[in-house]
Amino acid sequence: MAAELVTDPAIIEKVLQTVPQRPPFRYIDRILELSEDHIVGQYTYSKDEFFYPGHFPGHPVTPGVILLETMAQTGVVALGIYNAIKNGGSLNQISLFTDAEVEFAAMVLPGDTVTIKSQKIFLRRGKIRSKVDIYKQDGTLAASGTLSGMGVAL
Template sequence: MLTKEEVLDILPQKPPFRFVDRLVELEETRAVGEYTFRRDEVFYAGHFPGDPITPGVILLEAMCQTGLVALGIHLLGLEVPRSEVEKTVTLFTESEVEFQRVVRPGETVRVTAERLLWRRGKLRSSVALTLDDGTPVAQGVVAGMGVRRELP
C-alpha cells in the first residue's frame, strides 16, 4: 500500500499545474485533499484583472486531481507494485459538476471524494469542493481512466 506522501510523489501533475498541497485522508473508498490558491497563480492575471477569481476549470481540475488521480493511484497501488503504478496516468473522461461560489486568491479549498466505481482502471467519484471552513463551493461526479504511458 502506498502512503499519502508516495501518492503525492507519483501524482503526474507538477507545479504550476498541481492543485493538491496535501492529502488529508486516503482510503479504499475515500480521498480528501487540500490546496491553497496562491495569490501569484498565473491565471489570476487575466481572470479577472482587478477582481481575480479562480477559473471553474481549475476548480474542476483540483477536484479531479484528488478524486480521480490521487484516489486512482492509491487504488491501483493496492493491486500492483509501485513501479507499475508509475507507468499509469489517469485521463479525465467525464464530469457533471455544479458550482455555488467563487474561490479567491489566498483561499484554501478541500476536496472530499467518495469512490462510486472502480473497475479495470476506470474510476468514478462523487466529489465535493469546500472552503477550509466548510463553505460549499461545488459538488458533482467526475470520472477517469488509467492508461499506460510511455515514460521518457
C-alpha cells in the same frame, strides 16, 4: 464495512509523488485522509497563480476549470493511484479525465484554502468514478459533482 484508513505517511507521500501533474498545474498540497473508498485533500491557491491576472483583472476569481482540475487531481487521480498501489496495479500510467458533471456554488479567491472530499462510486476495468465536493476554508461548498477518469499506459 468502511474501508481502512491509511495511517502510514510513506504511503500517503508515495501517492502525492505519483500524481503526475507538477507546478504550475498541480492542485493538491496534502492528503488528510485516504482509504480505498475515499480521500480528503487540500490545496491553497496562492495569490500569484498564473490565471489570476486574466480572470478577472482587478477582481481575481479561480476559474471553474481550475476548480474542476483540483477536484480531479484529488478525487480521481490520487484516489486511483492509491487503489493501484493497494491492489498491485501499474503506476506506469497517466490518468486521463473522461467525463464530469459539476455544479459551482461559491467563488474561490486568491489565497483560499480548499478541502476536497471524494467518495469512490466505482473502480472497474481501469476506470474510476467518484463523487467529489470542494469546500472553502469556512466550510462553504464551492463545487460538487461526479468525475471519472482512467489510467492509460505510458
